[in-house]
Amino acid sequence: MxxxxxxxxxxxxxxxxxxxxxxxxxxxxxxxxVPVTVVAEAEQASQTAGMELIVRDVTVRIRGAIEADHLRTVLAAIRA
Incomplete structure (x- = not known):
């Protein structure tokens, strides 16, 4: 550990x-x-809200508001 x-x-x-x-x-x-990159607030403000997930060989980009239930569904699909 x-x-x-x-x-x-x-x-x-x-x-x-x-x-x-x-x-x-x-x-x-x-x-x-999993590795995470923190974006400076000034840079983040200029970007559209969203998230990028990279799991093994799969990259998922989500733009706009992210609902917890939708994110769970996406993560479950990636893990399958």
């Missing part, structure tokens, strides 16, 4: 917390960290 935390720039305590949260929620699939 310590190596995973170091490799991903995450505090070990935070990694343990996330694992406890996942177990409490009944998550049974493999837990993985």
């Amino acid at each position: 310590a190596q995973v935390a170091r490799d991903n720039g995450v505090g070990l305590g935070l990694l343990h917390y996330w694992r406890r949260q996942a177990r409490a929620a009944g998550v049974v699939e493999e837990l993985r960290l």
Whole structure:
């Protein structure tokens, strides 16, 4: 766990917390960290609201408001 935390720039305590949260929620699939890029507020303001997800060899770009139910559906389809 310590190596995973170091490799991903995450505090070990935070990694343990996330694992406890996942177990409490009944998550049974493999837990993985994914890279995230933070965009500066000024740059973000000039972009259309949205999200880009890259999972393995699949890229999904969502523009506009994102409904939680719709996002769950998209993620389920990618995982299948």
